[in-house]
Amino acid sequence: MVRNKNDQQPEGNPNQKGSLNREAIAAQALHLADTEGIDAVSFRRLAQEFEVTAMAIYRYVDNKDDLLDAMTESMLASFDVSAQQETDWRDQVRGLIYALRQLLLTHPSGRSLLSRRALPSTNRLRIFEASLGILRDAGFEPQEAFLIFEHILNQVVSLVVTGDGYVKGAEEERRLWGAKLLAFYGSLPKQEYPRLVETAPNIAASVDMDHHFKFGADLLMAGVEAFAASKPPRKL
Amino acid sequence: MVRNKNDQQPEGNPNQKGSLNREAIAAQALHLADTEGIDAVSFRRLAQEFEVTAMAIYRYVDNKDDLLDAMTESMLASFDVSAQQETDWRDQVRGLIYALRQLLLTHPSGRSLLSRRALPSTNRLRIFEASLGILRDAGFEPQEAFLIFEHILNQVVSLVVTGDGYVKGAEEERRLWGAKLLAFYGSLPKQEYPRLVETAPNIAASVDMDHHFKFGADLLMAGVEAFAASKPPRKL
DNA sequence: TTGACGAGTATACACTGTATACCTATAATG
DNA sequence: CATTATAGGTATACAGTGTATACTCGTCAA
Known part of the structure; x- marks a missing residue:
């Protein structure tokens, strides 16, 4: 057997990325996806950045699907829906739209991450809940609120990151x-x-993007407002 | 050299798929994508269905990207926008929406195919042109028409095929x-x-889908109509 | 008869996700 | 202290992927 080739550590350089852990891996993978595209995210590539073997990552991540979940959570961690407390629901919805836009500008891989069919984890649940809250308070029924939120999310995603190959x-x-x-x-x-x-x-x-987006956002808001107006006058 | 293992044809069975050609390959690949998901489309898998080597396909297709282009064209070949000649532009737009829906119901892989960043080929150009025609005739400016069409397409896609892994x-x-x-x-x-x-x-x-879609389509139409109404009264 | 050419094969390379087996330094326990 | 368990990582292997290169045919023209 020719194992034990490098028994002792080559140099005592501390891993500048810090010791391997789930959050660090997810963050690095997300950064990789944002800068080089989602296809650049592979176990071997990721391992290489931590100066480690590909299989080492499996200690902290079940499989690639789980890795993508972790990346999604990492992306949504700093996202706060209720940052702006407007009084008019229209402004709140508009705020949500522009917050989502900002999120996708910093994380173009969000398109791939958010369109996966998977059960959401905490951060995504938090955002989902808060968004539904805004729409429910605006007077929409549960089903309407859900559908409008999906509508908004989809539209913002496709307005910000045109095409699959977009990188930061x-x-x-x-x-x-x-x-x-x-x-x-x-x-x-x-x-x-x-x-x-x-x-x-x-x-x-x-x-x-800027011009394009403003136009699309207006169209989107026009739809939501028109829908609200077509309902029994219960809106705030 | 141990080549020429199977010189003569094993059996004289005529290839039931017909002789290899670009259209047949594209059609078969599309069918594969629709029934087993876009990831099932690989050169080896495709070749196997034609009882042929993977490299044989490269005779008719430049690379995978070109294969996906061909699949898109194959999918859009039978799509006719101007099938319904309504007088009211609202009905025309609604017709477009439901035609797109039908397309995506028969071809769930359309989500992946249509969201690729690539220069469109003839069929897609034809549909694009016809759709813009409808919207321009409705009184929208060029830029508005373009954006509304994108809006519609994106929304229909995400309304019909929820998530990436959807198969027929x-x-x-x-x-x-x-x-x-x-x-x-x-x-x-x-x-x-x-x-x-x-x-x-x-x-x-x-x-x-059915219930979900009708709801989403109404919301979509509400947006477009509201946008139309907010413009100088030039609409038909 | 020769030669070109279209169509398909064979092989190889660098990738991918991941299962399995192994090693080793540290911590816990008898 | 001695022993054992375990956490963290390595090594290797396998079945896939797209695709470059070189080869082999059968057919048809000059």
Whole structure:
């Protein structure tokens, strides 16, 4: 047997990431997903960053699914719904929308993480509960509140992170993609695709988040408010 | 060299799938994705269904990304936006929504396919153009039309196929998941999560598509109509 | 007859998640 | 103190994945 190759520690350098534990692993994995895409998150890659073997991670995480759960929790840990205590429910909902946006801007991998079918853990439950509270207080029935919240979450997700491959800070790549879209849609045969050609600049501009998002958020709010108005006048 | 192991064809059975070609591959891959999930689509698996080597597929498909493109095209081939020629734009939009729903019911893998960041091919362009046409005729500006269409598409997708792992016809599994959700949310501590507990039945019921969808579609339409109403009175 | 070419095979490489068996330094216990 | 248990980590292996490269045919044209 040729085992015991490196019995003693090579150098006494303390692991700068701190000792291995579930939270640290989840945080590192989340950071990896946000900066290099969700596909970059693998046991071997993660282990390498902790200067450790892939299997060592299984001490703290059941399997990949559990790892993704832990990442989700890590992402949602610092998220506080009730940060802003507005009086008008419209402002509260709008606040929720923009808080979710901020969350997804810092964590683009949220798209992948939040759309997994899994039973939620504490942080997600907390947010879910608080959001339902806002909508219930606004006068919506339980089912309506649930559906509206889902509506909002889905819409915000797809408004902020366009496409699956989005990673944090990839400004240059993003700009390039916008140019590519403009070139593509702009050069389509005009008589076959008149609408697409005229809309090409807008399609391309959709990679610019701020403007795009404000527009989408307004549309979203318009829907919720219209729905509220179409109900028996019980709203606050 | 130990090549040429099986020189002659084992049996003379004609490939029941027909001779290999791009369309057949795409169709088969799409079917596979719809029935066993998008992860079941691999070159080796696909090749096996055609009784062929994995590398043979590369004759007709550049790489996996191109395969997914081909699948998307295959899925959208039979989709016709202008099937229903309603006069009222509201009915047209509603028709579009329900047509998209039907598409995603037959092809649950559409969620994965449609949310990829890629330049669209002909079928997708055709649908895009037609949809923009409807919205432009309704009086929306180019940018508005584009954003509303995205809004609609995203919302329908997330309304129809909840979660990533959805496959066609998995009725039993779906029912089980609903029961699991009900048990989970229903048994949360009531004083910590009052809203979630009261909403538990609705959350569980969201696996029942028909009811869930009608509700979501109404909310969606309410948003679009409200947005239309908030504009200078130019709508038809 | 030769040669090109289309279609498919064989093999290999670097990845992935994860099961199993092992080692070893520390802590608990007789 | 001596022994044993255990927590934390390593090593290896297996079945998958996408795909690059090289090869082998059968058919058809010059």
